[in-house]
Amino acid sequence: MTDSPILLTPGPLTTHPATRQAMLRDWGSRDKAFIALTAELRTRLLAVANGQATHAAIPLQGSGTFIVEAAISTLVRKTDRLLVLINGAYGERILAIAQRHGLDAVALRAPEDQAIDPARVDATLAADPAITHVALVHCETTTGLLNPLESIAGVVAHHGKPLILDAMSSFGALPLDLAATPVCAVLASSNKCLEGVPGLGFALIAHDALAAAKGVSPSMSFDLHAQHQGFEANGQWRFTPPVQVVAALVEALRALESEGGPTARLARYQDNLRTLAEGMTRLGFPLYLDPAIQAPIIATFRPSPARPFEFEAFYDGLAERGFLIYPGKLTREDSFRIGCIGDLHRADFERLLAAVEQVLAREPA
Known part of the structure; x- marks a missing residue:
């Protein structure tokens, strides 16, 4: 210590000395060594959730809220309707983001000390066929409450809707198997259960949803379809990446595997x-x-x-x-x-x- x-x-949280040590090197963002480091980052993120066959890993500079806003604005169109499942401040934040972007968003709320009831989700989706997407916070850090992901994901999939999952404070510790649990997009950040340092968010997005998202985002910086296209074209970030944060997260992901x-x-x-x-x-x-x-x-x-x-x-x-x-x-x-x-x-x-x-x-x- x-x-x-x-x-x-x-998060931010106490990090291992090796993770902090990884930030002491300077990296050229267009250099082959850093391109390889980014590739390792994306591969390791997918492996954590067993998403290699179905999803793409898209890192983005900024906090967890940045990646949530990027995903909502990339995946939800003006003609869509988003159902936000809310039992805490971070569910409310998703709703606020959608409203700020002028999206059609409705809320299904539960008290802060109660998990989201899958039966209520089922009834809401049955009553409103105009809903096209559903957003859920896996672990609501307002209280530390764990919502029943598998049950809710099953209900949402039964209705044929994509699920957008804020896994900010669960990714890397709580179970998540994208080969078994139908989740369209997983959103998380470097400085929670992965035990990296702040400054990087990432999305794991299903390939078909990502392909359909071209031109949807109104933002240049937050367009995750364009961000993914950049990585696929040459392995590079479109805009200056937080190179030391990337290095620290790769080191932290190696430590996760070793643990x-x-x-x-x-x-x-x-x-x-x-x-x-x-x-x-x-x-x-x-x-x-x-x-x-x-x-x-x-x-x-x-x-x-x-x-x-x-x-x-x-x-x-x-x-x-x-x-x-x-x-x-x-x-x-x-x-x-x-x-x-x-x-x-x-x-x-x-x-x-x-x-x-x-x-x-x-x-x-």
Whole structure:
């Protein structure tokens, strides 16, 4: 470890020293070595989700929201209707993006502490045949809630609609098999479960949907069809890429493979969550979500009404001890969030719990 704080957030997050080390080299963006690195990146991203036979990997500069906006504006036409499944802030963001682009978008909402019900999706699609696309957030990081991807994907496919999946905080850890689960487009970023650094989003888009998307996007920079055509033509990025971020992500993807792939990473994150949840419950901070829908990505905790609690003082106390957590994002309740992802292990969470006890006891750092 370095003097850097431990980031208990949904990304940026604590990265392995080898990932940071990969950013120390300069790369020529049109050089053969970097073209080969980009090719390795795209190949590895597809392999994570078993999408080599069906999808194309299209990286794009920018944050996760950038790739979500790029995909929505590339795949959904003005004449289409998008159904957005919403039970948190990131579903609301997809709807806002669609509305900003003047697209016809409708919402199916559920409470922030409840998963999207596939039966409601089925009924909505049956009642509105004008719907052409469906968008879902896999793990809603507003709370850490895991939506039932396989069931929803099956319903959407039964109605013959393409599913656009925001897998921002699930890709690389939670199961996703594009050969078995019908998902048209998967959207994620470098700085979540892949344990890279911020600055790169990517889409895995089905070949047929991508071929039909020529000329749809109103944007030059965010046109994923054009971005893909550029990679296929000469292996190069159309516009200056974040070369060090690409190098870090390739290193992180190699580390994911060495760890044992998403299955092994999920097991580590589950152990992190179990350690965290048991300790925080003991200290008087219950989980907001039912464990059945709690993903091992980020956990939302509610302050105990029996103990005076002021988030800023709590945050500052933990920061003084080297731990950075996240404020809550709920619309109706006080809460705070602690991430389980990154290059972190059980011992890190045991140290965190000791720090929480010190802060609650108002012991000096």
